[in-house]
Amino acid sequence: MNGETPVIKIEDVSFRYERERVLEEINLSVPQGAFLGIVGPNGSGKSTLLKLMLGLLRLRQGKIELFGTPLQKFKDWSRIGFVSQKANSFNTGFPATVFEVVASGLTKKAGLFRRISHQHKQDVLEAIESVGMEAFARRNIGELSGGQQQRVFIARALVSKPDIMILDEPTVGVDSQNVQTFYEMLERLNKDLGITLVLVTHDIGTITSKVTHVACLNKQLHFHGDTEEFEKQKDDELSSFYGHDVHVLNHDHQHA
Numbered sequence: 001m002n003g004e005t006p007v008i009k010i011e012d013v014s015f016r017y018e019r020e021r022v023l024e025e026i027n028l029s030v031p032q033g034a035f036l037g038i039v040g041p042n043g044s045g046k047s048t049l050l051k052l053m054l055g056l057l058r059l060r061q062g063k064i065e066l067f068g069t070p071l072q073k074f075k076d077w078s079r080i081g082f083v084s085q086k087a088n089s090f091n092t093g094f095p096a097t098v099f100e101v102v103a104s105g106l107t108k109k110a111g112l113f114r115r116i117s118h119q120h121k122q123d124v125l126e127a128i129e130s131v132g133m134e135a136f137a138r139r140n141i142g143e144l145s146g147g148q149q150q151r152v153f154i155a156r157a158l159v160s161k162p163d164i165m166i167l168d169e170p171t172v173g174v175d176s177q178n179v180q181t182f183y184e185m186l187e188r189l190n191k192d193l194g195i196t197l198v199l200v201t202h203d204i205g206t207i208t209s210k211v212t213h214v215a216c217l218n219k220q221l222h223f224h225g226d227t228e229e230f231e232k233q234k235d236d237e238l239s240s241f242y243g244h245d246v247h248v249l250n251h252d253h254q255h256a
Helices: 046-053 098-110 118-130 146-158 176-192 227-231 235-242
Strands: 008-017 020-030 035-039 061-066 080-083 164-168 196-201 213-218 220-226
Touching: 008 046, 020 046, 020 213, 020 220, 035 046, 035 176, 046 061, 046 164, 046 196, 080 146, 098 118, 098 146, 118 146, 146 164, 146 176, 176 196, 213 227, 220 227
Parallel strands: 035 196, 035 213, 080 164, 164 196
Antiparallel strands: 008 020, 008 061, 213 220
């Protein structure tokens, strides 16, 4: 990974909503092939940082580069897949199958309302298979559990074959028994498909066994490094940053 242009490079980024300052001088680099977990308490600026990366909020202070291109000049958005926190609040009464929802992720490539080609159909089936939902391809999206729906939305983001996927709290609505297998699926996408992942999450204990890098954010960046360095952080240091007790290593408490 060394020597390559970072997938995302953030320099001296600050942001405020009216009078409230939510990010202060953030410097962060995401190398190609990384699996970065961004952790922090509620209101720490995690989702704001993602929105800035995606150009959903206007950058007023600092610089962001995507694949070496300044954000303001970046055009190749099909290289970036995004799964929002609200993905699983999809209108479950909507009469669409899993296949159709995933295929809707191809509109940039295939064109809206155009019939998808045989190759695109193959891409859709591969994306569904990569998240373990092939048995549900013809099932209506409304019949699925929250965790299954979220897998479908990841497949929808995957179908355009992005180089990086950005996920904002993807386990909201996923029951605790399935959280571990959900993160194992993300780990496979990172390792087997080589997709760079950026994940915002509260599951600080679970992710340390899956991610390659961790960023601790609470308006400022309190820690950024690889997982090994993060696991050396003392619990009391992290607790003071979070404002409540935090334990880094609690993998054993998770359900399989």
